[in-house]
Amino acid sequence: MPARPSATPDEIRDVNTRYHDGAAAGYDAKWGIDYGEVGRRQVLGKVRKALGGRLERFGRSLEIGAGTGYFSLNLLQAGVLREAVCTDISAGMLRALEENAARLGLSVETRACDAEDLPFEDGSFDVVLGHAVLHHLPDLRRAFRQFLRVLRPGGVVLFAGEPSHLGDRLAAYPKRAAVAVAPLWRRALRAGPARNGYADGGAANHELEGLVDVHAFTPETLADAARGAGFADVRVRGEELLANWFGWANRGLEATANPDEVPWAWKVYAFRGYLALQELDRRLLEPRLPAAIFYNLMVAGRKPG
Ligand SMILES: C[S@@+](CC[C@H](N)C(=O)[O-])C[C@H]1O[C@@H](n2cnc3c(N)ncnc32)[C@H](O)[C@@H]1O
Numbered sequence: 001m002p003a004r005p006s007a008t009p010d011e012i013r014d015v016n017t018r019y020h021d022g023a024a025a026g027y028d029a030k031w032g033i034d035y036g037e038v039g040r041r042q043v044l045g046k047v048r049k050a051l052g053g054r055l056e057r058f059g060r061s062l063e064i065g066a067g068t069g070y071f072s073l074n075l076l077q078a079g080v081l082r083e084a085v086c087t088d089i090s091a092g093m094l095r096a097l098e099e100n101a102a103r104l105g106l107s108v109e110t111r112a113c114d115a116e117d118l119p120f121e122d123g124s125f126d127v128v129l130g131h132a133v134l135h136h137l138p139d140l141r142r143a144f145r146q147f148l149r150v151l152r153p154g155g156v157v158l159f160a161g162e163p164s165h166l167g168d169r170l171a172a173y174p175k176r177a178a179v180a181v182a183p184l185w186r187r188a189l190r191a192g193p194a195r196n197g198y199a200d201g202g203a204a205n206h207e208l209e210g211l212v213d214v215h216a217f218t219p220e221t222l223a224d225a226a227r228g229a230g231f232a233d234v235r236v237r238g239e240e241l242l243a244n245w246f247g248w249a250n251r252g253l254e255a256t257a258n259p260d261e262v263p264w265a266w267k268v269y270a271f272r273g274y275l276a277l278q279e280l281d282r283r284l285l286e287p288r289l290p291a292a293i294f295y296n297l298m299v300a301g302r303k304p305g
Pocket of ligand 1: 013017064065066067068069070071088090093114115116130131132133136137138161
């Protein structure tokens with residue numbers, strides 16, 4: 001369920017701040033976020049794809065909606081970024097990011113701010129990037145104008161993990177199927193039912209989750225937002241189809257169970273299956289099917305000059 005159509009930009013920002021503050025502590029566990037070999041491979045794959053198959057290295061980066069650090073911390077470890085500034089509207093998420101960075105021995109600057117109002121000087125970054133954040137922003141055009149402003153001429157903008165309109169609709173089927181068979185699945189695995197809002201900050205915070213999303217994109221709306229702000233060489237790609245259906249079905253099942261009672265063997269099966277289907281998507285489907293059909297969209301472009 002997306003944000004109410006009548007929600008004002010301030011209400012959307014407020015609900016995003018409160019929900020993500022509350023979800024921060026359990027965020028990495030809920031989404032299986034990894035800062036080791038697996039996480040690095042995932043993030044490098046996304047960046048390489050968004051850049052058209054070739055991995056660039058960057059000096060100073062600005063991440064928007066950095067959350068707990070999935071993108072920047074993995075890219076720093078891989079040597080793709082030399083210096084990272086991580087921003088988010090949620091101070092709670094940034095505290096979790098700082099703890100992750102300290103544990104990994106990485107140095108990052110953090111700043112709590114809104115993507116549409118960046119407190120940085122013109123031309124001060126080599127790359128502006130993000131993962132799964134654009135769909136939370138009330139005014140996408142305004143945000144892209146800010147990204148252009150803070151980039152140096154020739155700098156790169158790159159966002160991945162944005163839900164596609166069609167992909168989102170298609171994903172509703174595995175989600176519904178999961179809800180329908182969940183009681184049987186729990187019985188087979190001998191797992192008890194979930195306590196409400198277990199994984200993201202308690203029941204009250206869980207209620208907010210349905211209100212934080214503003215958009216699901218078509219490839220054209222994403223490309224237009226970037227081009228309309230003044231970016232050149234704009235490219236939109238899609239990723240993950242089978243992997244996403246499999247992932248959403250499993251996530252739908254797991255969400256109904258007490259996580260402590262889901263057997264380890266199931267978690268291994270779900271994780272390995274997801275990675276295998278991701279590879280199948282990458283090799284077989286992504287080069288052949290239109291971007292719109294995939295669950296995730298990515299957009300990249302360059303500031304002219
Ligand atoms: C789905 S999470 C993704 C976090 C992280 N990028 C990742 O991939 O794990 C979306 C993030 O965007 C942040 N966010 C939402 N609205 C924002 C805004 N207006 N400006 C900046 N960040 C925002 C949220 O607080 C949250 O941390």
